[in-house]
Amino acid sequence: MTLARTWSVGIVGVRGAMVEVEVDLASGLPGVVLVGLPDAVVRQSVDRVKAAVVNTGYEFPNRRVTIGLSPASMPKQGSGFDLALAVAVLAAAGVVPAPVVRDLVLLGEVGLDGSLRTVRGVLPAVVAASAAGHRQVVVPAGNADEAALVAGVAVLAATSLADVVAHLRGRAPLPAHVRSPDAAAEPGPDLADVLGQATGRRAVEIAAAGGHHVFFTGPPGAGKTMLAERLPGLLPALDEVEALEVTAVASIAGTLPPGAPLVTRPPFEAPHHSATMTALVGGGSGQIRPGALSRAHRGVLFLDEAPEFPRSVLDTLRQPLERGEVTIHRANGQATFPCRSQLVLAANPCPCATAAGDTACTCSPLERRRYQSRVSGPLLDRIDLRVDLPAVTRAAWLEVDRPPQESTAVVARRVRAARAAAAVRLHGSGVTLNGHVPGQLLRERWPVPRRALALAERALERGALSVRGFDRVLRVAWTVADLHGATVPDADHVAEALGMRLQRVAA
Template identity: 80%
Template structure:
């Protein structure tokens, strides 16, 4: 009887989980038994491994082969176990020394010709391997740059199973991978392209400075989409930890940009209004995949034509927006994804969407109310900024042909405002005004009662909920940080209140 062990990594949400691969070769009718809760893709790996081994020039053992994937209670999904299964089988057949593979981590899908193909989720898998104390990982050549983002582990990038076998047998060494310098990122959309719309430009600046959610309403051509697309360019670049989080999500989702394994720019997701609940928040019938909300982590989720989304789909955003994470439950397990994203909604004021605004609108009052009611009150209550954009006039168009303020200038003010907020909230674990709990905001950083008169009257009249009142205070602090004042005054509170109630008053 021959027994060999090696390691691979499974995925649970955006985290890797170490999987020990054990192979036992015993006398009996030639067959392969695979145990350990494999899904259909993992079960089919037996045929891929057999063909890859034979086409690489080796003999697949004509014995009873039992392959165990531990921990046995964890579901195993995907084709990333192929390489580990093949190496373990060859070690069990004594083609390879068992000691050489005992502590090795192997990831990759095998082609029938023995070629190694890229797989998803390599970054979180390598992070899990480092945390478990492993010091070497073998990955497909196309995944080597991604795996090289992790410090403290040797990365070997291979193109074929034959290269891996030759390396482990000591015949031809695979050199440790050295990650190439990242290519410079192309410039993104610039705020200088937006003509007029002073209120909209102010809203995206405030949203960027405080991390606030934003609702833009206005006729077609008013610039709603242009403003939303330029919001990520106003956000600071991702720090190292945030970049690894976002890159891990992109790796699992299969959206990692080629040639740029580390995502350093805030992401922008804009799903179509026909997106399902699973596409928006995550899910799937097999392996649980992150949705658009998770892929927008540390970036912007833009829902254009928001009233056209099914109301039930939109309402699923309410809890994740508050918690910053979403947990998807399925019969065979659950997965938790981070989703601390900024939500930007855009909508026309009515179904006819007349570019001339109310003067040419053909909708009845009932039709307008019915259209606007597709966005539920509880969802809108979580939106800090609600801005009505007017049509761009001929005068504004002509004035805008000069030199509107570019994104770089606005981004500089945003960085200064964020730095001020971080300094003020030192020791609390918070970095953005939008994250501050209402009670902490009122107790630790109170605003003078005289400055709150307008907001208190709106609360008394019912125009504001208690949650809305706290959100007005958060926006007021962001406005104060942008203005360079130590405490919000009546002007900042009034502007924050106007940005929240503008749609209601329209």
């Protein structure tokens, strides 16, 4: 047979797209023609496949070889098509039976010696194969545990092209891979390590319970970074659907931890302030990759020294934070990535970052205003909690007999109870967290008594609150009520929510 077909999978955003690989051998001047919008990496796969076939002990067809990747209108990117191309060429040449590979899905990069190397995006690729009705995939051994996360698909793990050929010829069948047990997640930093800062500790608890964004301001050493790093530990473990979403993003980004293909804990991303817009929200000149915002999906995105980020970079977060997804447009297509993450900003009160307080600060009021204005008003308006952290006192730092601080485990139990109460109340609304409830729906379906809103209404009247800010105060008030076990927010709950948005509160 001079014509053979098999299947591989391309990645578009965070989803897989089935790609049919066709190979035709014809008479004429020997050569290889590759069609179907391949990028440079896919075009170079022809040379890798040639060397791999020869070094595996077979002869590459000395004929006119036409390789088609269908659908032809979809751009093909990455080295994951190598194995499918090699097997299709061998099937067309009669080395392996063409009917055997007709419905087989093959993923993996082929080395010049015929070895198989891991590739990114295997989880969304296998999910796409399963949805298309395929029940067997061949992947590199390093990707086998990740591929086996998809139920109902037999995963065949191979270490070389020779192993795949021997399997297809019936000489040494590859057994279905059984996923190794997930390694236990290491415990993160404990909230008990944070000394003092009662307001900051309360803010991260409220943020974790309601899915709210936070902005910490304070001198160096106040505990801004410590509080941000401990927020993921307060969040509940990811459920099955969420874990697969987060794992798919990590797979495409190439950040899956070794030995633990399934991400079960909320991720934490903390890019440096020199990060570009592409690094933060995603993009790239070739295949579109997820940025830090998407890698923090279902977790926490922490931007330390927020005013040091370019203002244009920070402002790109505004729409994705509202929608929970980011769409990257390029000339040859677009890709959409989920980004339902919690944003935590941290900043010093002024450029000199004096730890000793205002008396030692050399910055003028104008310099302070300029520094603080680098975080734009529209972005700040989307931050639910704004907390000033004072410097840690000497007594809090050196006191030997100080009472122990609450640990992450204790606070996390209250967070889980509050989230459970919110999920029951929000059932049927399409959201499960107070921080995600649309403002109009919140006001109409779960109205707060007017007497409890007196302070917030006065702040709205005098312009201290925008309409969006008023809705965010309501969301935080509901979270505070859930933490206290109340069925509806009262004046104290609203006052605490309003204070964490407008006032500079000392711990």
